[in-house]
Amino acid sequence: MDMNERVFEPRDVALSSELTLHYFHRPGTGTTLIFLHPSSGYGRMWQDTAAQLPPNFDVYALDLRGHGDSGRPDGEYSAEELARDLKVFVDKLGLGRVVVAGHSLGGRVALYFAALFPEATAGLVMVAGPHLSNFYQTRDAVRTVYTQSYKTMVSETAFASRDAALAYLRTLRPNDTEAALLHRVEYNFTHAADGSLTAKYDPIRVAEGLTHQLIDLKRQAAAVRCPTAFVRGTGSAEMTPDAAKDVAKFWTGTVVDIYSVEAKSNLQIENPSALAAAIAEFTAKRL
Numbered sequence: 552m553d554m555n556e557r558v559f560e561p562r563d564v565a566l567s568s569e570l571t572l573h574y575f576h577r578p579g580t581g582t583t584l585i586f587l588h589p590s591s592g593y594g595r596m597w598q599d600t601a602a603q604l605p606p607n608f609d610v611y612a613l614d615l616r617g618h619g620d621s622g623r624p625d626g627e628y629s630a631e632e633l634a635r636d637l638k639v640f641v642d643k644l645g646l647g648r649v650v651v652a653g654h655s656l657g658g659r660v661a662l663y664f665a666a667l668f669p670e671a672t673a674g675l676v677m678v679a680g681p682h683l684s685n686f687y688q689t690r691d692a693v694r695t696v697y698t699q700s701y702k703t704m705v706s707e708t709a710f711a712s713r714d715a716a717l718a719y720l721r722t723l724r725p726n727d728t729e730a731a732l733l734h735r736v737e738y739n740f741t742h743a744a745d746g747s748l749t750a751k752y753d754p755i756r757v758a759e760g761l762t763h764q765l766i767d768l769k770r771q772a773a774a775v776r777c778p779t780a781f782v783r784g785t786g787s788a789e790m791t792p793d794a795a796k797d798v799a800k801f802w803t804g805t806v807v808d809i810y811s812v813e814a815k816s817n818l819q820i821e822n823p824s825a826l827a828a829a830i831a832e833f834t835a836k837r838l
Contacts (some may be wrong), residue, residue, distance in 0.1 A: 562574055562575070579604075582650060586819075588613075591750075600819045602823070629760075633656075638667070650672075657678070659763060672776075676779070676780045677779065683789055692765065705754075730821065731820045773803045780829070
């Protein structure tokens with residue numbers, strides 16, 4: 552176990568009789584920051600970013616429902632419902648006003664949280680996004696989202712070995728770096744004594760969540776009242792500097808700062824120090 556894992560303590564909290572959330576905590580005495588992972592992601596993927604943040608940050612990283620070691624109850628798995636889970640989490644732990652940073656699915660959840668609960672949201676960070684398809688539902692976007700959703704729904708989740716899992720993920724997730732894939736194999740699978748691996752997410756629920764990339768979020772963006780940061784990867788073909796500026800215009804009730812980090816899509820694994828620096832700069836400037 553390395554130092555980053557030791558300071559990123561795993562915990563659980565019951566939100567209801569049906570749902571327990573697993574999360575990680577790096578304590579601090581200042582700004583409370585909550586990280587939310589992408590579809591088929593997991594809370595521990597933020598551990599290196601948390602380790603790079605200044606010590607005053609009180610950091611939490613959740614396994615959203617249907618992911619990681621959190622519960623998988625039947626019910627709605629929309630970004631709005633996950634945002635309501637987050638509000639219960641914030642209230643249960645008495646966190647007060649928080650900065651919410653989310654990637655992809657996590658970004659949609661963070662956006663809904665900021666729109667629904669402005670009194671609880673001090674700042675919003677959209678990591679590697681937001682998705683253009685949530686603001687422009689083009690024909691190509693519809694085809695891409697439903698294709699990705701179907702591939703995820705029928706994807707394999709059980710493997711005989713670590714090497715088999717890694718080989719499969721290389722084909723399923725061709726845009727991920729090798730480091731991101733290795734991290735996923737290590738932390739997003741249950742490792743059995745016989746060497747076999749099982750994914751820590753429900754592919755049906757993940758596929759459902761992927762279709763929500765087509766929900767129009769202009770109204771939610773306009774409802775945000777807290778400072779917002781877009782932190783884009785320089786290698787992103789979707790979230791170019793011009794695209795970021797274009798989407799930012801929908802945040803009509805607040806200011807949006809745009810940061811660029813040398814990475815493709817998994818900023819929290821590919822370049823955690825630069826992501827942490829952008830978040831620290833944003834909060835120091837705006838909060």
